[in-house]
Amino acid sequence: MFVPSITHPVGDFIREWVPKLSAYLPEQLQSQTLDSIAAFLINALLCIIAVCAVNIGSAPILIYMERKVCAHVQCRLGPMRLGWHGTLQTIADVIKMLFKEVYSPSGADKLMFYVAPLIVLIAPFIIAALIPFDHNLIVADIDMGIPMIIAVNGFGVLGILLGGWSSNNKYSLLGALRSGAQMISYEISFAMILLFVVMISGSTSLMDIAQAQDGTVLDWFIFKIPVLGFIAFILFFISSTAEMNRAPFDIAEAEQELTGGYHTEYNGTPFAMFYLAEYIALVTNSALAATCFLGGFHAPCIGVAAIDGVLQMVPGVVWLFAKIYFMIWCYMMVRWTFVRPRVDQLMDFEWKFLLPVNLVLLAAGAVWMIFVG
């Protein structure tokens, strides 16, 4: 049975017209299953186009934004020459990247060298498909949303390890190992925070989690449980920053120490794919933070009917993207204002501080649920 997973005017229009058009097909093909398969394929195609546009389209915007934020933090102007305030700079960079030579260094495992960016790019794409954009706007509304995200995140580590190992470069290998160790370590506290969210909402489906935060701002999970929710949000912010290998936790690709981490030997478009994966991961992690803590696609209602009515007239997608870009701005500010810790401090911070704090937070949340919730 076909269940439409995304509803919008274009999808409805096509779903209505495909069965009518199939009346012109040969008789043996005119079955109900064919219609549903056609409708399913078209639906899937629409989902793919939408998510690709959001993902790939946001990367140039984010790169431009990162440069501007970085520049203004450091009292510079950033890109100014190409287009209005340098807006065309990233497009020029993409074109430059396309015409760069693609080759693997001598002694590299060629197959693995070219497969690694593929694997790295898969993870953020699957996560993007799980994010609810509006009440009915979600590509794949599965019950196991949160465990799926944790599993897929673990998958991305493989690509990084593969890329570092296959390059036949000591810096790459060291960078990949450090990245891998860091990502799997912070994955645990990432999973623990999501457990906390699952405990409050009572569901592992991201749609249900977003729906559970309906109401005023105080129903958002960041404020729903006093103090604990905010601590959980901060911990999520820290562990997702480390999970994405972003500064200040970019030990693995610290330019001053390891030249570039696991992608030292990459150039041209395969390198661009690592870069793209990083920025899509930034979008998906921000979307996850917005969905799990900041009310997802819900408007920031304050309980006054007149104001709430106006706020709710804005579509949920707009609110979600406002929250996503706010989160991205936070990630960028943190990146350009904090100093980088040493690698041993980073691992100590996770295993000796973050993980015990997470366990305590989980226990405190459970106690709150038993006695208050």
Next chain:
Amino acid sequence: MSEYIILSIFLFLGAFIAAAATVTGLLLGYRTKNTKNKMAPYECGMETIGNARIQFKVGYYLFALLFLVFDIEALFLFPVMANFKEIMAGNTPLPPQVVVIDLVIFMAILVSGLAYAWKKGILKWE
């Protein structure tokens, strides 16, 4: 079911985009002769000595093992946490007290594992 089909399409889509980009780069990219110096692995201007697939610290494996333990723990906790409200409301066959005691024992075993690793110095990065 259709959701999982779409997810698997996305799985191939991510790989396809990366593959397409790599092929585009191979086709459009500027080509130079593959000289020995160009193909040499980068090492700050020095000549690379030996193979890059060197032996590395066993500590990485130990962290991976600890990660496995705690990640699986999180997976085991998901079904309990997703039904935590229901359990506490007494809507499940098991009484809430039993579940809470079970959870405490489960977490205690894991925390003792972490404490053991800590004591043994596995968590110390050198």
